[in-house]
Each structure stands twice: as structure tokens, then as C-alpha cells.
Amino acid sequence: MALIVHKYGGTSMGSVERIKNVAARVAKWHRAGHKMVVVPSAMSGETNRLLGLAKEIAAQPSPRELDLIAATGEQVSVGLLAIALQEAGVDAVSYAGWQVPIATDSAFTKARISSIDDKRVMADLDAGKVVVITGFQGVDPDGHITTLGRGGSDTSAVAVAAALKAEECLIFTDVDGVYTTDPRVVDDARRLDKITFEEMLEMASLGSKVLQIRSVEFAGKYRVKTRVLSSLTDPLIPLDVEMHSGTLITFEEDDTMEQAVISGIAFQRDEARIIVADVPDKPGIAYQILGPIADANIDVDMIIQNQSVDGLTDFTFTVGRGDFQRATEILTQHVKGHVGAGKVLGDAKVSKVSVVGVGMRSHVGIASKMFRTLSEEGINIQMISTSEIKISVLIDEKYMELAVRALHKAFELEQA
């Protein structure tokens, strides 16, 4: 029998009834002989309620105090779940992050896990107990409570699974897995039985919000077999069905002949494109343009600079649509004159569409198939960027759904 980590999101923990359902599911795994560790999120709405109280008192509350306050949401969850497990006849014990301890750095509200001590948890597991550990939080070297940021419980679960060398980490959520694309956009989007870690990373970072991206990085770094599956099924569903449901994030590329070249179509709707035009093509220009943007805490996504033919070049990049106004102002007021640019132009209504798949490493023609498909639909490509396992294009927002559907069909993703 194996050591298994379950993670449950805030919706799954949202009421006393749902907590009892989680307990029934965990008890089922425990009775089958598995050593069980459970990482629940705060009850849905609780973290917002707590942060809301703090924000009522101060517009910019101390991050250190915010973490101490927010961490209580998960602490309540673990206690309630342990009680529900005991009520279901299972010996259980709960721990806050500092009790394990889950050690982090001191970057309050966005801390990173540095190490997890497995001694206490292992002793409990060996004694036959289910161990319930708070997600989202840890403790820094000075004994201050830290949190990992939004979605941090996914990361906690994967990190705990890595530290305990768990057989598998199951992330129970309100979707039943990872799809070839968003089913709300493409009707016949198909759930993937498997996806590689690298593909998942691209899918997550490109806007498929099933898993927090840091948890995927963790899964990759420590090679934690991670499965995304639904908590909305009957908790007493047969174990051998449940343990093969959802989507498994794997680390070996499938070596069957029938391997899919493309795994999915990811997209990010709310992008904005900014062009700093007619810039002198000389060293340091990229830094002079993007430095002030980074200083303003604005994330930059795609970046393109063409080779110049006349000593002048156009520098183009994308930002989230919410940052478009601010980024344009910074460039116009502080950068344009300084770098001697001709003008600053922009388009706040663009979207990014990407095809993702480890198979494209060994297949030519993916890019041309993608561009031809878009061309046949009359969709103009504004920017292109590529990585080993993905090709992204920037297009007019109004064509986004059309592009996703056409690409999904062209790459035959509806077929297993």
C-alpha cells in the first residue's frame, strides 16, 4: 500500500456537509490500506473575509500581520477535517504549517517553501493516523507565520508529497481534469488522461487555471506524480475507478506510436500590445524600455524586437490588459524622450492563443499548420513567439474563440 497525498480546494471544504464528504473520501482510501496525508484549503470565502477585515483597517496592511491573519483560515479547516475523520472512525491529527514544520523564506504573502520536516508526519502515519496539514502556509526562520500566496495550497500539497516521497498527489478540485482547451469555448474539448509536466506548465502559465503554476514547477522539480480530479463525484465511488480518473501529470513522454503531437490549445484573452516605434538600434535599449516597466511591478509577457535595416527598430511587447494604461503612460512620459523613440503605440484588445505539446519537438510542420489554419479563417497574426513545446500567436481579441475552435479541430484534439 502506498503513501498518498490528497489536496482539497475551498469549494470542497465549503460547508460542514462537504467537509464530511471529504472525510468519507479520505476514509475510503485509508481503509484500503493507504497512508494518507490531506492538505485542505480554507473554507471558500474565508480568506477573502479575513483579508477584507484587514483592508477595512488599513489600505496597505503589514504583510507579516496579513499572513498571521490569513493563515487561520486553513487552520480551522484542518481541525474540522480531523474531527470529521475521527467521526468517520479514522484516527486523525491536524497540524498547522509551523507544527510540521513547513519552513519557508520570509517573503510574506508570497513565501517560498525551503524545506519540510517529515519526522512528525511519518511517525503519525506509521501509527496508523491520517495526517491533515494546512495548505498555503509555513513558518520562516524567525518563527513568523508566512503564506505562499493565492492558490498556495496546491503548492503545499505537492511539496508535502515530495518531502514524504508520496506515491501520488491527488488534487481534488471542481473540474474533473485538464482539457485540450477550455470546454466553455470548444464544445468537444476532451479531457486528457495524461499530460507531461512541461505541457502542464505551459498550459498553466498560458491561462488554464486548473493548478497554480508554482505547484506544477514543484511537481516537475521533484518529479511528484500529480493527478487533477473532481471532488464533486460520490465520495464512495469505487477506489480503483477514482485512482484512474482525472488527468495525470507525468514525467515520461509516452513512447507509443500513436502519441499526440499537440496536447492542447491554451489562450489568454486579456492581453495588450505596446509598440515603441523607431527606436535607435543600439545596446541597452531593451533594458531602458523594460526597466521602468518592471520597476512599476508590471509583468511583461511576449517580447519582440526585429533586426533593424535603417538603424531604427520597433520594440514590441505585451502586458496584461489591466496594466496597459499605466505602462503606456510610463513609456510616453519617462522613456520615449530618453531613448529617442519615434512614438509609443498600443492595442488593448488582443489575445494570445497557443498550441502546446511535447510532440512538436520531433515533428516539423506544426507551425505551418497553425499559421495556415488561422490564415484560412482570415485571422491576422500580430506577433509570434515559440518555445520548445509551444507556439503562441497574438491576434485581435474578437477572433480568439474562432482561432481556438479552428486550431482544436485542425489538430484533431477531439479524438483520443
Place this chain on the structure above:
Amino acid sequence: MALIVHKYGGTSMGSVERIKNVAARVAKWHRAGHKMVVVPSAMSGETNRLLGLAKEIAAQPSPRELDLIAATGEQVSVGLLAIALQEAGVDAVSYAGWQVPIATDSAFTKARISSIDDKRVMADLDAGKVVVITGFQGVDPDGHITTLGRGGSDTSAVAVAAALKAEECLIFTDVDGVYTTDPRVVDDARRLDKITFEEMLEMASLGSKVLQIRSVEFAGKYRVKTRVLSSLTDPLIPLDVEMHSGTLITFEEDDTMEQAVISGIAFQRDEARIIVADVPDKPGIAYQILGPIADANIDVDMIIQNQSVDGLTDFTFTVGRGDFQRATEILTQHVKGHVGAGKVLGDAKVSKVSVVGVGMRSHVGIASKMFRTLSEEGINIQMISTSEIKISVLIDEKYMELAVRALHKAFELEQA
């Protein structure tokens, strides 16, 4: 300037506005140059909400998990208060009990403080910070979170004051001090400027619910100057007024000639009296009667056994009214036959009234004055018990208010 501990109850912390008021009050003391430690309770209603969730899951939840859950109420409070202090321009830091640490035994839901480490708090105070510490909780030798039981924040505050050798511990609450008796019963009840620790102990244990009795014991043991005062006044009231308001619990008996003989009239309305009649007067009988009562976790208050004249005696004691039924059943079913008692009688409608005062040590005639006063009102005394500084009588419940008023007047307590 002095090291001062403030404690604020759940009502004082009941909303964002009230928390800001607490911060304004603490900031006033801090600006006057005092080193400030603050111990707030959970926001009013929060502890009940948390325990209610647990009780929805299990009728008898694990005490260990209950403590982990309930402790979050105070953790939220300290974080919010620290933020409010920072917003008021005061450098502040908050700690959960385990971070100080406040060490306790492992008696979950009713733990006792064993020691408090002052290093971390002292370093913060020396650095000019206000330190906000969770009431009600600590950490046991194995790193489990414990709570001290209802009203435990009073005890935390006094214990912290003792550990830090604070000049004074101010308990801010929704009454403005300790009265000669309950003002709801006697209109001209008078607030006491001072009361001795021993008197306070009797007043607290006899039903004046201003302070949790364990906090008074702690104040006595470690000689912590403790003041009970109102948090409902303007937080910006002049400091020299506030620092002399409320009631101070002292350790020196006043040596002025005018010292009051009696400090107050305490009462406990909901008592019940049980008589085990015609019991053979032989060794071990008290234990055989009270052992099963104690085993059922029923607290016994007054106990009387008269000397026997005919080899048979009556054994009489009182319990809280809520335990009357159960205690009577235990005695009738399990004890009566065993000890060879004649019968078990009882009266569930009795009340206890007590006069309390360190002055009675050196004054004769207090008892006779008390008994005469009750006699003049036609009130029959059912039981009497005495200590060094108090005389208690048990009377029919319907005469309770009358007795309290008559005694308050007879001992001239309305006069300072």
C-alpha cells in the same frame, strides 16, 4: 515610564471600528512613554462560531482539534489590532501564544500556563514596539496548541504581566469596575476604588463575573497589580484620569482607620441543596457520598455535616442547579443503599448570599449583624458556611434580592 499590560475582551474587539478604538487607546499609552503589551480576546461571537462548526461535525469533538480551531479567533484579533496600531502610527507586532512561547500543560480546552518566555517580547519592547499577544492559548511540550478555557484571556493577560514584571495589568471590559454588589439588584451599589486580592477571589468565586477566577488566583500568586476598568469610555480620555479609574486589585490591606469592614455582597442565584438523611456516622461516609458526584464531574460548593447525637447524621451539600437532577439520581440509585442512608431529599430553588471583606478578620459581630438583618426581614437561613473573609448563607431563592438589598444597607455599603 512603566511596562503596562492591557487586556481587551471580545466586545471591545467586536468590530473594525472598536478595534480602531482599542488601537487609539493603546497608542495614547504608548505615546506617553509606556512599554505596552496588549492581550485581546477573539472578536465577540467568533469563538462560538468556530466551536459551533466543530459541534456540527461531531457531538464530542476531539479537545486537541477543538483547541487548534478555537485558537484562531484570537490569532485574527492580534493581527488586526497590530495593523490598527500601525495605522495609528505605532510600531507593533503580534504573536500567537506558541510564538512567544506561552508554555502550558497538555490539558486541552482547560490548559494551565507553566511558563512564559519573555525574551522575544522584551526585545520588541526595547525596540519601541507595542507587542500584541493572543489571549486564551498556549502551546504544550509536544508543540500542540492548547487553550485555557472560557475567560482564559484574563488569565493570559495577568500571566504575561507577571512574566514581564509589568507595573500594572489593566483589564478593559464592559463594566467600569467591581461593585459592592450587582447594580442590577441594588440601585445604590457603589463601585470600589480598591479591593484586596482575597476579597476579589471570594467575589469572583461567588458569582461576580467581572474577572475569570483563575486570573485572580494568578494575580494573587504573582502579586500582579490588576485594574478592572471600562473600554466604553472615549479612548482619548486623559491618561492620568484613566490610570486611576476602575477598581484596583491590591495586595496590601488598607491601614487607614476608616477601613471598610465589609467590601461587598456577593450572591449565586442558581444553587440547589441536597440532603442525604439518616446516614450512619462513621469514617469514609463523606467520600462514599461525594466520590460518585465528583466522578460525574459535578462541582460541589457548600458542604455541611452536623455532629451526630444518635449515631445517625444528615449530610448536606449544594450543587449548581443544572446538576441537581443528575446528582439526586446518582445518590438515589447508587449511593443511598450502599451507605445505608435513610433518604435523599433536595431543594432546587435556593440561592447563596455572602458578605465579603478582609476587615471581618479583626471585627467581631459581623456574623450576628448579618443573621439579625436576615431575621428582621423574615428570611430563614438554611445553611451557613464561613471563611476568614466571608460568611455565606443559603436561603430560599425568592428572598435573594431582598437579602442582598437588606445586607447592602445594613453594612452601609452605599457609603464610601
